[in-house]
Amino acid sequence: MSTAPKDFVGSHKQKDWPKHLIICAFILIELFPLYMMFQVSFKDNASFLRNPWLPTPPFSVVETRQAADGTEIAKTRVADWSEAFGSARPSDPSVKSVEKSFDLSVYKVKNWNFGLKLIGPYIANTVFVAVTGTFFTLTLAILGAYFFARYKMPLSGVLWSAFLVLMLMPGVANIVPLFSLLKELNLLNTLWALIIVGVAGGQVFNIFVLRNFIEDLPKDLFEAAEMDGASHLAQIRNVVIPMSGSIIGTLAILAFLGKWNDFLLSLIILRDKELFTLGVGLIYLDGEYVKQWGQMMAAYFIASIPLIVIFLFCMRLFVRGLSAGAVKG
């Protein structure tokens, strides 16, 4: 660091803390759904109704009340936060006695078991579709982009515009004929249909980005490789892929996220419960009549875990790549 005063873009006169305050407020609101998802996932509906906002305190309360026929009925419920620090209060006048005790079973880990059992298979399917799809999308896109970037081959201009036109074409009108096409190819109700359609749909954007990137690589590298007798595939393997690691990584994350979040196609194509991807699985879970919010939130959280893992490993790549890619495009 130099000793010169630090450069910044804000006003010299202006204080910084109001900005921090506003930004933090917005970020907290952004994170609020995440917080709700996590804390509700440990509750059942009764404890959620009692205390919707805060996590449950680790205490349970046993209330004993006298029924009409004289017998005593004991009922267990979770404690409120005020009760967790002070002494337990009866919830209504008919309660005879209350007893507070430290109890970790107020956290419904069962919700998580339920969620895992319910959507575990869906996650496996989705991981299969997303990983295979991302791999093939990028492999084919790199080959295609190399074709466009390396030489101006005859016809490459025509082919390029054939790809570009698709960028302007809305996909929405396609979905009905796509359905009947997949039916004719006997691909309905298979995961491969999702993969293939995903790979096809990803080609245009990825080839577009990669072509620009490969064209900016130093030409000498390709010439040197050619002198050494490297074939085109060898040039891709030894020059293109090592040199464009960051952009490939960013594109891979974007492709993976896209496939992870996709549900419209799977909703139309998949019929068998064993083949459901996350999207369809969650939609069916949402269709249950009596909703156990705790279980659903646990399932939602489990559905986010693979993305959390990716996020932990690739955050830097993602934040950088997205910013850099934006400047270029």
Add this chain to the structure above:
Amino acid sequence: MAFPISRQKALREWKLYFLIVPSLLLVCTFSYFPAASAIYHSFFDWAGGETKQLIGLDNFKRAFGDDVLWGSFKTVSILIVFNLFKMIPSIMMAVMIHRVKSDRWQYFYRVMLVVPMIVPSLVTLFIWKFFFDPNMGVLNNILDFTGIKTLLVSLDQVFGWGLFFADAPIGWLSQPGLILPSLFIWGFPWIGAVGVLIYLAGLQSIGQEIYEAAELDGVGPFKKFIYIELPLILTQVRLSLVLLVIGTLQGYGLQLLLLGEAGGAGGKGMVPGLWMYNKAFVAGEFGYACAVGMILFVFILMLTYLNNKSVRVEK
């Protein structure tokens, strides 16, 4: 740019074409063929099976008299206006983060913005559905808690909306009159991580001298935004504007999941894409659905054309 290549060399390098064949094949089968098929089938009475009957322009005639379809175009225009408004917080956020003095905090805020992206978008959608739930939902709880509901009820009595009642929970997604407001509230505070990062990248290209010059001239923070920051991110803003308009026009996943196949109570949330989906996969009228898709396609194409033209003029 790619190397120019002589004819002889190109002949020797013919194997290069093999590299593009897989992509080309996939794109032709799964993008071009369905598009052509959609145009073809929009002239047929077709239920998705083997039998179909050529009916000429009847599908289109029917579409032009279809009140639901035109109502859905009206709804989608309102949604586009909503979404334009929803772009503002992202721009503001980017400018504010950009003006924060410490680089370390800037990076921290960027990371915090990306964190919500770990939640699959579908899950976000369902969480919002949960927020909207009349009895257990967070939104009604907050409104009760802060007393805004009392305000809404009294406003309702003054204006006679007939939407908010003191003794009943607010049915956000079940009352026809509240469906559009719900779609507006959806996603609050409307900050898109990708959008903010893209704007930030644009802002980062602003040179230090410009700010120093502005500082000397005594330019205030608001004028700085209007004269320095906004013009420099205008490219990014325009890009996300175009993507947003086209995305809203053809999107229907949100409405399908939040409101159902029929577009919610009174069909107030019906958008053209959803109507196409509904006609194809609920009513089984594939031919008519193709025609609806074609009409939507023409609208999007016109918008794309207008956009390209305006961009070229300004360049």
